[in-house]
Each structure stands twice: as structure tokens, then as C-alpha cells.
Amino acid sequence: MSLPRMSKPLKVEEAEPKGVDFLPGLAVDTVIFGFHLNQLKILLLEYRNTGLMALPGGFVRNTENLNDAARRILAERTGLQDIYLEQFYVFGDLTRHDPAPMRAIMQAKGHMPDDDHWLLSRFVSVGYYALVDFTKAIPIPDELSDSCGWYDLAALPPLMQDHTAIVQKALATLQADLDRKLIGFNLLSETFTMADLQSLYETILGQPLHRSGFQRKILGLGIVERLEKQYSGGAHKAPYLYRFVPNK
């Protein structure tokens, strides 16, 4: 969650948003997966002058669809455009309500909110996840954040509120959806080797796969086309590059 940016008519100096512009009590948090050097990564923000790490999140405007809000929030907070986001769970336990981090964030911005300030109230948060090409998705922190960057999923820092649990739930959903949807390809570059793809699957599932069967399975699905060979400089046979063909 975040202090949302205002729409254009307001200046940055008035960055304290009016609660009346947003659906009260409803938030969106996004878990953005990337893949690099055989590791799953997620995007985290660091709230300015607080050391608080959080998922990119925000609030839903009165005038926008929920799913559109998720895309806007991701774009505003990380700079990532046109990312397909998928709902995976709604987090609505009372135990997730903890006004302390939000108060710290507001105080770091020079605000001293009353106890009944709308940003300190209970929020139900809709979780979304997305898969992006690590090499192309260059995150840009918004004005609320000291940084916005990739963190190894296997070694996350402590996160604000219940965000660690949100990440775990997103990963579980990703694992369950891996076979049914053509998820993996969004995490790789335009072209990739079969070893790249297998490594991705193994990393998501957390278990090794048989190389021969994996290749046979993927090729049998008819969802990749073979391109030229990749001469990478290694002392071994050069692997083919593949490309995902979506229209099948």
C-alpha cells in the first residue's frame, strides 16, 4: 500500500491524498515476478526514510475498475507499463491491520496524521501477480520510495505488514498455475534455450525435472519454434534458441 499519487490537477506538494477520491478500506498489492541467473526475483519498494520494504501497492479510485486500478498502481509505483496482472487472493484478516508502518511512512514525509486518518484504518487488500521479463522491466521508484528493485525470492528482507505472506501465497498460486497457463514464457527474454526454460520451471516448482522428458514435453506442446543456434562460447554443442509462439 502507498500514499497514492494524485491525478494531474494537483501538485506534488499536495501529495497527501484525499481519502474521498478512493474506495475506502480497499487496497491492491502486486507481486511482480522476474527471473535472472536461475533465481526468481520480485519487485520491492523501500519507503523513503523509513527502511520499510513493501510490495508495490496502492488504492482504488472511485472512478476506475479494480483491475485497471491494479495496472495503474503498478505503473505509478514502479514505472512498469502494460503488464498483465492476475488476481490471486484477497487478504482480509483483522490481524493484518497495523497502522504503525503507515504512520511511520507519513511521518517521514512530515505529516502527523490523526489516529482516525483514513490511511491508518483497516484495509482489505486484493493481491495480484504478474510475470515480467527481467531484462526489459527496469523499475523506477516513485516519489514515495527511496528505491524500487529486484530481490531474490529465496532471501527476501523483512517486509511491511503481511507482505511476506502475500508473496508466499502468490508463489503457491504461480506453482499451481504453471502447467495450466503458459506462464513461464513471460519471465524469459524473447529467445531462450531449452535449458533456460527448464531452469525456470525447476526454480518455480522447487524441484529438478528430467531433461529429456522436459524437452520432449515442451516440443510436443507446439508452443515454441526453433530458431538458430546459440554459440555461447562454451566447450560443448551449441543449443538452439527458441521463441514462444502464442497463437497455438
Add this chain to the structure above:
Amino acid sequence: MSLPRMSKPLKVEEAEPKGVDFLPGLAVDTVIFGFHLNQLKILLLEYRNTGLMALPGGFVRNTENLNDAARRILAERTGLQDIYLEQFYVFGDLTRHDPAPMRAIMQAKGHMPDDDHWLLSRFVSVGYYALVDFTKAIPIPDELSDSCGWYDLAALPPLMQDHTAIVQKALATLQADLDRKLIGFNLLSETFTMADLQSLYETILGQPLHRSGFQRKILGLGIVERLEKQYSGGAHKAPYLYRFVPNK
């Protein structure tokens, strides 16, 4: 969605709820599946003196967990207790906002709400589904409803707001989850024949299954135990009864 019942200190006559007791803008709608005579059924309410048909739904108290609210709402509106509900989607499009049905419901109760009444504002609704034993789940309408009963999923009446779309999404989720979870058994009685179970699967999936392979598959999973034979009076071999064994 509904006008929620108040907690005990208030009398039925004061049934107009105070918005301040609930999370504003957030609703829960439930799709309760049953199975009877080879047909999938769902529970629908009919709002009193309006003819409006709706899913059992309601609002989330400030003091309860979201998932607990779903169970409470189902119990209050239909009388069904201790039902395991599962989230399946959040409906948050602007197009679903239509104050007309809610105004009609309130007027039928003798209220004349202002245009800015909280119940007439936009709501984001969390969809939950559940599977219940048709023979044991006897729905009881609440005081808001003329009736609460089972309707054939294949021939639903027109529903309020976007509830038809909510039902469709719930069914799609049920179909997708059928193999991964042991869903079907909640829809049958304690004991059932293999033909009962196969019919259920065929109805949910909307396609016929091969009898031999189905039996082999289910028995191979080790999730049912065979009981005595069922002498049903038909002029044919008596089928065995089976029971679901959850601890496997």
C-alpha cells in the same frame, strides 16, 4: 448483497443497518452448489416484495475477518452453518454499480433512501463458492427474503446486478479445480455409488466420461472405501456403496 441483519442488541424493527458498522464499499457474494437428480443447483434468494433474485451476499463487519464474514453472511442469509467457502474472484468493475435494485429492495421495506445512502454506492464484491450436500442443506430465508431455495444451474432466472456473471465465473473455477481438489465429495451424501460420482463429474464438466476408466481412476486414487451393496430394487446387479476417506 443485502441489507445485513444487525447484531443482537438491535431489534428487527431497526433493520436499517448503520453503514459505520461495516467496511464501506466491500461486499461478499456466495455461490453455493448442490447436486440433485443429476443437476447442479445453486442457492438463490428472492428479496421480499421485489421479485429480485440474488446470490446470498452481504457486508463485512469492521470487527471480523473477511473469510469469517463470508461464513457469517451465508449462515445469516440461508441458515447454512459450518460451510467451507473458497474465494474465487473479486468483482470490481464500475459497470456493476447499479443502485436501482438496492433502492427497490429498500423501498419494498418502507425506506426511502437518499441518493448518497451508503447502500446505494459502488461496491466491490468478493466471490466465494461452496459445495454442500443437497439432501442435508435445507435453506431458510432470512427476514429480507421471500424465499431461499435451490435453482437448476442450467435454467437460472434473471439475477440481480452482475450475479449471473458471478455464477459463471464460479462454475468455471469449480471445473478447473475439480481434479486438483477433492471437490466432488462434498456434493454427495455420506455414501454414494460409483454411478452417482460419475454423474456428478459429468455434470460439472459438462461432458460424458468413460465408465470403466472413471471407476479405475477413482479407485486408484485410494480416496474412497467400499461399503456394502445397495439393493435399490432395480432389475440389475446391485452397486457397491462408497464413502470418502479424507485422511489420504
Add this chain to the structure above:
DNA sequence: TATTATTGTATCATATTGTTACAATAGTAA
């Protein structure tokens, strides 16, 4: 006792998956 409808399971064919093996490289080093 024959007939009928249904059930449980065997059987075979086919498809899928698990596993091993091996030829084909692309570099490196002798």
C-alpha cells in the same frame, strides 16, 4: 428359468511419462 439392465473388472490398444543411452557438436588443450 429366461430376460433385462447394470455393475465390476479384465483385456487389449494406445498414449504418456520416466529413464538410460548415445551420437553430435563446440570449444579447449596437447
Add this chain to the structure above:
DNA sequence: TTACTATTGTAACAATATGATACAATAATA
């Protein structure tokens, strides 16, 4: 040039799963 190494693509076989058919074993009924 010629081994040598690591990796890749795929064949080959086994094991398992699935699709389809067949058939014996009933419970009632006529």
C-alpha cells in the same frame, strides 16, 4: 590435427496411465 570435455538433441526402452471394448456377475422381473 587430434584427443578431450561438457552439453545438447534425440532415440530407445520400460513403466505407467488412459481409451475402448468385452464379458462375467448379479438383482429384479416376467
